[in-house]
Amino acid sequence: MNLTVLIITKNAEDTIKKTLESVTGWATSTTIIDDYSIDKTKHIARDYGCTVLLHSSFNFGEQRAFALSHVSTEWILVLDSDEVLTPANKKEIEMEILDTEFDGYYLQFRNHLFGKKLMQGELHKKLVLLRTQKAFITAKEIHEQYEVNGKVGVLLTEVNHYSYRSILQITRKFFDYSIRQAREYKRMHKKYGVKELFLNPFHMFYSRFIIDGGYKDGVARIILDKAFALMEFFSYVLIPFVKTKTRISVDCGPYSVGGIVQSGIDRLLQGIYSNASKEYDYFWFSFANASHNKLPTHFFSQLWLPLSTILNRCDVFLGAAGNIPPLLSHFPIKKILFLHDFGFFSSPDKYDSSAKRLQKQTEGSIRRADSIVLFHDEIYKEFIQRYPQYSYKVVVIPAGADHLEKIKEKPVFIQSKKPLILFVGVVKPVKRIDTILAAIGNMYCVIAGPQEKEYVKTLKIGKTQNIQFLQNVSDGQLKWLYKKADVLVYTSEHEGFCYPVLEALTLGLPVIAFDLPLFHEYKKYFPHLTLVKTVEKMKKELNNIEKVSKIVPRDNPYSWKTFNSTLRALWQPARLPRPLNKIAFIVVLYKTPDEEKKRLEREIRKIGVQSYAIYWIENSPNSKGYAAGINEGIRNGLLDNCDLFIALNPDISLDNITAAAILRVANEFSVWGFAMKQNDTIYYGGEIDEWRLSGGLLKKKPAVIFLSVDFVSGSLMGFSRNVVGTIGLWDESYFMYYEDVDYCQRAREAGLSVGIDSSAIYEHFETSQTNRKKKNWIALSRWKFFWKYSNVKQKIRELLRLPKTFANL
Numbered sequence: 001m002n003l004t005v006l007i008i009t010k011n012a013e014d015t016i017k018k019t020l021e022s023v024t025g026w027a028t029s030t031t032i033i034d035d036y037s038i039d040k041t042k043h044i045a046r047d048y049g050c051t052v053l054l055h056s057s058f059n060f061g062e063q064r065a066f067a068l069s070h071v072s073t074e075w076i077l078v079l080d081s082d083e084v085l086t087p088a089n090k091k092e093i094e095m096e097i098l099d100t101e102f103d104g105y106y107l108q109f110r111n112h113l114f115g116k117k118l119m120q121g122e123l124h125k126k127l128v129l130l131r132t133q134k135a136f137i138t139a140k141e142i143h144e145q146y147e148v149n150g151k152v153g154v155l156l157t158e159v160n161h162y163s164y165r166s167i168l169q170i171t172r173k174f175f176d177y178s179i180r181q182a183r184e185y186k187r188m189h190k191k192y193g194v195k196e197l198f199l200n201p202f203h204m205f206y207s208r209f210i211i212d213g214g215y216k217d218g219v220a221r222i223i224l225d226k227a228f229a230l231m232e233f234f235s236y237v238l239i240p241f242v243k244t245k246t247r248i249s250v251d252c253g254p255y256s257v258g259g260i261v262q263s264g265i266d267r268l269l270q271g272i273y274s275n276a277s278k279e280y281d282y283f284w285f286s287f288a289n290a291s292h293n294k295l296p297t298h299f300f301s302q303l304w305l306p307l308s309t310i311l312n313r314c315d316v317f318l319g320a321a322g323n324i325p326p327l328l329s330h331f332p333i334k335k336i337l338f339l340h341d342f343g344f345f346s347s348p349d350k351y352d353s354s355a356k357r358l359q360k361q362t363e364g365s366i367r368r369a370d371s372i373v374l375f376h377d378e379i380y381k382e383f384i385q386r387y388p389q390y391s392y393k394v395v396v397i398p399a400g401a402d403h404l405e406k407i408k409e410k411p412v413f414i415q416s417k418k419p420l421i422l423f424v425g426v427v428k429p430v431k432r433i434d435t436i437l438a439a440i441g442n443m444y445c446v447i448a449g450p451q452e453k454e455y456v457k458t459l460k461i462g463k464t465q466n467i468q469f470l471q472n473v474s475d476g477q478l479k480w481l482y483k484k485a486d487v488l489v490y491t492s493e494h495e496g497f498c499y500p501v502l503e504a505l506t507l508g509l510p511v512i513a514f515d516l517p518l519f520h521e522y523k524k525y526f527p528h529l530t531l532v533k534t535v536e537k538m539k540k541e542l543n544n545i546e547k548v549s550k551i552v553p554r555d556n557p558y559s560w561k562t563f564n565s566t567l568r569a570l571w572q573p574a575r576l577p578r579p580l581n582k583i584a585f586i587v588v589l590y591k592t593p594d595e596e597k598k599r600l601e602r603e604i605r606k607i608g609v610q611s612y613a614i615y616w617i618e619n620s621p622n623s624k625g626y627a628a629g630i631n632e633g634i635r636n637g638l639l640d641n642c643d644l645f646i647a648l649n650p651d652i653s654l655d656n657i658t659a660a661a662i663l664r665v666a667n668e669f670s671v672w673g674f675a676m677k678q679n680d681t682i683y684y685g686g687e688i689d690e691w692r693l694s695g696g697l698l699k700k701k702p703a704v705i706f707l708s709v710d711f712v713s714g715s716l717m718g719f720s721r722n723v724v725g726t727i728g729l730w731d732e733s734y735f736m737y738y739e740d741v742d743y744c745q746r747a748r749e750a751g752l753s754v755g756i757d758s759s760a761i762y763e764h765f766e767t768s769q770t771n772r773k774k775k776n777w778i779a780l781s782r783w784k785f786f787w788k789y790s791n792v793k794q795k796i797r798e799l800l801r802l803p804k805t806f807a808n809l
Helices: 016-023 041-047 060-068 087-098 167-188 194-211 221-237 264-274 300-311 326-330 354-368 377-386 388-393 433-440 453-458 475-484 499-506 517-523 535-543 560-569 594-607 626-639 659-668 721-727 739-749 774-789 792-800 802-807
Strands: 003-009 029-034 051-054 075-080 104-113 123-131 135-138 145-148 152-164 246-251 280-286 316-319 334-338 371-374 394-396 420-424 444-448 466-470 487-490 511-514 529-532 583-589 612-618 644-648 671-678 681-683 686-688 695-697 706-708 716-720 754-764
Touching: 003 016, 003 060, 016 041, 016 075, 029 041, 029 060, 041 051, 041 659, 060 075, 060 135, 087 104, 087 152, 104 145, 104 221, 123 145, 123 152, 167 221, 194 221, 246 300, 264 280, 264 560, 280 300, 300 326, 326 354, 334 354, 354 388, 371 377, 371 388, 377 388, 377 394, 377 517, 377 626, 388 394, 388 626, 388 721, 420 433, 420 475, 420 499, 433 444, 433 487, 433 535, 444 475, 475 499, 487 499, 487 535, 499 511, 499 517, 511 535, 517 529, 529 535, 583 594, 583 626, 594 612, 612 626, 626 644, 626 721, 626 739, 644 659, 644 721, 659 671, 659 716, 659 754, 671 739, 686 739, 716 721, 716 739, 721 739, 739 754, 739 774, 774 792, 792 802
Parallel strands: 003 029, 003 075, 029 051, 104 152, 246 280, 246 316, 316 334, 334 371, 371 394, 420 444, 420 487, 444 466, 487 511, 511 529, 583 612, 583 644, 671 754
Antiparallel strands: 075 123, 104 123, 135 145, 644 716, 671 681, 671 716, 686 695, 706 754
16 A cells, blocks of 8 residues: 555654554554654654654644655555544555545544544544645645545545543643634734624534534533634634734844944844845834834833833844843743954953943853854854854854945035045944054045044044044945045954945945954955055055056845845744754874774765764873863864764774764754674663762663663764753863763753664774773762762762772772
8 A cells, every 4th residue: 555644743742652553554654744842752753663854834734735745655644643543444545545536535533522432513524635646735824724636535434533632732722723713814804893702602612512412422522612612712802912923123222223324233233124024023122212113221221122022022032232131031032142243352441341241241142042143254263262152053144235236325525635545434442543544644534433532532633634524424425435435444453244344345445454354254255355464554555545446346245135034044933954064073082093093084984974074182192181172172163163063982983873873863862872882792872870870881772763861972972063052061070981971961951862873883992991090080080970960868878888989999
């Protein structure tokens, strides 16, 4: 029989077993589309030999449409996780699809309440047996329709549907339906009044309980039919309160979007504002007078901003000013943080008394953020050095620079002298305007941008110097200045993205700037960017500026449209897990022979991973310890944008490990490994003794492929960026042994899963078994682990048996 059973699941461990028992061994295959269950649904499905695919969607129809695209058999049978086939169902299906003119069949489903079959009005038909090539699904929020291009028949036997299992389950199910239905009504602009609010629910109960004879099923039927009536009532009551669009809260701080750009943050906001999608509702919160959503200035970021975000039921918060308010951490709002640079860390003297406050605010915001947006690779490298444990949150999105292309030029009053030197930006210490003054000499220079007045007073402008300051410059005037100037100069000490330089380059204006790592990225696309390291070099370049002509720049990646589409992907629901782009193999060496390295390198290559890097961490000269070596490899892997990390001992063989096995177990567990063969014995992970907290390896072969364990051997342990972000790096206070047990313990305490794939085996030669110090190292590390995680009772017991412990050393 060429048929696939298709089941959509989410946290269905209570019902899925009966469903799978009814189809396993009968259907050609069973495919589970799981919406990221946090219970044992996936484990149960795999134990029954099902194919499990992860996919998330806000509506059932889209889930089933996705599922259909992954079926290759002639026929498909779509079941819910609480629907169970009987022997009569299976026999009838087999007979019908052997030779039929139909392309689909309705199956009849008999509902059950609290395990009891309902006989009155609870038999319904669904088109779920379909010829795959003729099937399609109409995606709706609820009650999705299954359709086929062809003739449709009806089967007579009944499928058991255990749809109403408890009062709590019924309440949750029907309230969820009410919300989805209310959302559908709101999109349809459905009108409602007294009839819909009060008469419809009463009619629903009366029809089901009296007319359809529900009372014959017993008193318990009142609960079910009353739930249907309440669902009808709430489907209308909730219409004003449900959201049909995702709501976005934007922290605009002192800036009002749509006005004159005052800084880099303001330019970022304008870029988001000008490309805002109509699919979302935006709230532009600011304390500026001309803002769209004005809030009080005092306690703006601590109170009014998060409170307004919560009261407006926003789904996403954009921390464009580099701050995530602490109050938002208590609410299920997607928090996206924008980090421009780390200038207040590396040059705190340039920020007066605000540097420490900004440092504290930034570190707290990084912890609270769900995603962190950086604007270029150089700031990403600095981020990894400072906060490697949060690297999994980071996405690098180059901001746009094409916003002036459609702006009409607007002249501004300046002198007609040539050459015209231009600086654009906030006049403050970190921009080092005094350096510009030293470099330009007597040349005419226009400095356009807001000013910090106290800093301007400190500038020593020579009597013969010709400097003109401009403030409140519009985009039209800014474009005119870029077109009229001969060169833009930039001497800033730190830059996160530097919009003025990129704007000028995009419009073809030559730029002379002090050499910052960021500008090397721009140099790839803009040959008219000149980088210097000293004032003297800048003077020399400025003296030759008349020989430099403006050019038409080539294509570049700095588009606001691209930026916004990438940004929106951060808060849209996930469809599938992001593919593992790169795997880091971290091998810690200590006096390892070259032949051993070459052998292991061949075996890693043989695994068949498409993109990977091997980090050979040499500990021979420094004796740093295994955990320190692994941490060094993790940092290197994060800088290289690796997604998955595999810690390895050099004295292992990976001959039996494949890329498919790695991806399979990595999808199953957060921290994982494989069965380990050592001294002719196969071990299946490890367990921790409940009293002594000592780690021991498991010899008994499990009955399942994927086995949850207390810890995985550090001779081969895998984990993802998310794990590093959740629990950090390895504990380097363990010199050798138990650092792997400790990492797994921390993962389990953080709610992460730890386990092995028992079907794949690697070999550990255990060259350290001849080391005389091994026994002492194990004892000391176990002792450290014990005191770190033991409770009072365990400590007292261990102290009482100290004589025995020392006797065993």
